[in-house]
Amino acid sequence: MSLVVEALCVGLPKPFNGAELSAIDKRPVDGPVTIRSFGLEGDMVADTKHHGGADMAVHHYPHDHYAGWGKWLGGHELLARPGAFGENVHASGLVETAVHIGDRFRLGSALLEVSQPRKPCWKIDHRFGRKGMVARIVKTHNCGWYYRVIDEGEAQAGDALQRVETGHEGWSVARLFGKLYDPAQRADSAELDGIAGLGRLSAELRKSAFDKLHR
Incomplete structure (x- = not known):
């Protein structure tokens, strides 16, 4: 399958919450952009402890979800343009239930591999000025x-x-996310063992599953 990428977005760290910096405010790039092992050229992360690195080089958030967010939020100006969720790849037609850990995609001359779901943090709520967004995710x-x-x-x-x-x-990305982060779908021992053995999953999440299994 293939789809057309609507925008590629980058951002630099900016003041976000008092003295804290964030690069979640990403904007579309005009023309070609180089995709390096660390991500899109011109894109940076502020919190290097929780973001960035080879396994989190490029972030994709489906444009398909924007309409649902618009209804839930009662509209929001951020949803009128690409990059509302800090994504680098802005496209429609591909969602978490249809993407597997380890799937490989050709984008231009780059080859990308799905490494892990994105774990949402408080910055989503803060960016939109609305509590409950992380819980909804x-x-x-x-x-x-x-x-x-x-x-x-x-x-x-x-x-x-x-x-x-x-x-x-x-x-799928959706299944793995649910097993790791949704209390209603928490992984059992067999599932944790399966997750720990996913060779194309990020090393951090494989270790997390292994540690939970052996506690």
């Missing part, structure tokens, strides 16, 4: 996901995002 599993960069390359808005290889079948 946990309940719906509309979390978005991260790619690692297998082959560096160049891409731009209007390019196709084409799945070229399926990863861990049975482990």
Whole structure:
């Protein structure tokens, strides 16, 4: 399958909450952008403890969810443009239930691999000025996901995002997110063992599953 990327977005750290910085405010890039192993050129993270690195190089949040958020929020100006959720890849037609951990996608001349779901944090609530957004993400599993960069390359808005290889079948981004973060779907021992063995899942989440299993 393939779809057209509507925008590629980057951002630099800016004051966000008092003295705290965040690069969640991302804006579309005009023209081609180079995709490096650390992410899109011109994009940065402020909180290097919780964001960035090879397993969180490129963030994809489905534009498909914007309409639902608009209804839930009663409208919001951030939803009128790409990058509202701090995503680098802004596209429609691909959601968490249809993406597997380890799926590989060609974007321009770059090759990307799905590495983990995005765990939502308080910055989403703060950015939109509305409490309860993180809780809604946990309940719906509309979390978005991260790619690692297998082959560096160049891409731009209007390019196709084409799945070229399926990863861990049975482990969609939505299912994995639910097992790790949704109290209503918490993983049992067999599922934790399965998660710990997903070779294309980020090392951090595999270790987390292993540690939970052996507590």
